[in-house]
Amino acid sequence: xxxxxxRDRSFTCPVALCLSTIGSKWAxxxxxxxxxxxxxxxxxxRRLPGISxxxxxxxxxxxxxxxxxxxxxxxxxxxKTEYALTPEGRRLxxxxxxxxxxxxxxxxxxxxxAPAPSPGVPSGRAKGAFCRxxxxxxxxxxxxxxxxxxxxxxxxxxxxxxxR
Numbered sequence: 001x002x003x004x005x006x007r008d009r010s011f012t013c014p015v016a017l018c019l020s021t022i023g024s025k026w027a028x029x030x031x032x033x034x035x036x037x038x039x040x041x042x043x044x045x046r047r048l049p050g051i052s053x054x055x056x057x058x059x060x061x062x063x064x065x066x067x068x069x070x071x072x073x074x075x076x077x078x079x080k081t082e083y084a085l086t087p088e089g090r091r092l093x094x095x096x097x098x099x100x101x102x103x104x105x106x107x108x109x110x111x112x113x114a115p116a117p118s119p120g121v122p123s124g125r126a127k128g129a130f131c132r133x134x135x136x137x138x139x140x141x142x143x144x145x146x147x148x149x150x151x152x153x154x155x156x157x158x159x160x161x162x163x164r
Contacts, residue, residue, distance in 0.1 A: 018095075021066050021068070022092065024059065024062075026048065026051055026055060026056070026059045027059050027063060028096060028099070029048060030044065030059055030060065030069070031063070031068065031092055031096060032096050032100075033048065034069065034083060034085045037084075038082050038084040039082065039084075040080065040083075041057075041081055041083070060083060067088045067089075068086060068088055068092065069083055069084070069085060069089055070084050072084070
């Protein structure tokens with residue numbers, strides 16, 4: 001397929017254009033939660049645990065600029081702002097529903113399967129060794145806890161037996 005340009009960006013595939021628009025971690029989820037209702041900012045944030053205020057505001061601005069979300073501000077005190085899908089945003093609903101169905105089927109199919117080995121870790125390696133390699137917060141070699149670091153600064157070794 002030939003390369004095409006959209007808003008000063010080159011794409012080699014229409015899927016790449018779609019992913020650049022809704023492929024961020026939160027964009028598709030925001031659209032999904034707006035699929036059948038208009039929501040205020042705080043209600044939308046409650047439905048998206050883990051998203052920061054800054055990220056939600058940024059993604060909503062991007063989706064509004066792309067014509068997928070409509071923002072309505074009411075001139076009242078305190079300010080009231082609502083978000084809803086535009087007709088263009090509604091055109092994405094079949095794709096989002098297909099993603100939902102795929103996710104449900106994938107979850108059900110994989111529920112009984114053994115967990116896949118972690119990428120980059122030989123299958124015979126213990127979980128504790130994996131934690132040390134990745135620096136995850138697991139206690140088997142993960143980064144020291146705050147108290148451990150403080151103990152190390154005082155010369156007590158941090159993770160060893162308690163000092164005198």
